[in-house]
Amino acid sequence: MKRISAFLVVALALNTAFFAQNNSNKELTMEQCVNTLNVENSQSTKVGYQYWFADKEFLDGRTLKLSVVEPHKATHEPHKHEEDEFFFVLEGTAEFFLNGETVVAGPYTSFYCPPNSLHGIRNVGDTELKYLVIKKYNLSDK
Template sequence: MLTKREIVLVALTVFLMSIPLVIVASQNQPTTLPSSVFEWKSVKVEKTKVGERRQFFDTPTETLNNLEVHATTLNPGEYAHAAHQHPDEEMFIVQEGTVEALVNGELKRGGPGSVVFQAPNRQHRIQNVGTTRAQYHVIRWRTAKTGAASAKP
């Protein structure tokens, strides 16, 4: 039979040994995006060689492995990046200007209010084909079907 002292020592040892497990478990559990409002003026503007970028968020949600939303501003004639593909889906919502997107091997134009959906694993790109800046919002998501995080262009 264990003495009271031995029981206290065992309990203390179990407690101390569980601390690293709790720390590791909490580090592996990403927090999810709560309901939020992201005010345009409060989102940091990052100057790029082709225009600007505003990163709203890039994080897990309660139902998605990851949800990313950013806004891109392209100067006239500029491409956001070279044609590429990735296993996740993404959508562009044009706010201003005229863009030309590579969609299913064809170039398609869209102006303010246009929505471009890019299915997974398809070559795509977007260019400002207007004479003024073009601005669009990008919504990109990953699910269990998407797999691990994919590279960002």
């Protein structure tokens, strides 16, 4: 668990660094800046659950989400959107799809999805797949 916590801190730092160009000037409290995984507050999906450490309302559309996917399943089919996106594998075995190509990788691997690229991630292992999703939503699309 300590290893996961350390990587969550790194991921949040990356999230801030990659998307700093739209930095908010709002003042935040310590309580707003610290978010510890609480599975009871997670959202169930058809294939597991997700937990938002930072949702798009928190800070200018920048997000950090944990996705947990059951063995041999995917949250959805490959898709595309205008925002770029990072996946960071914490546990399990992921198959990453990008524009017709695939690669299989394990923990401590990042995958980058450029804007408007056809991409997806699925669990190809026999254990849960846990990965972080780092993305900045375009809030003008609300």
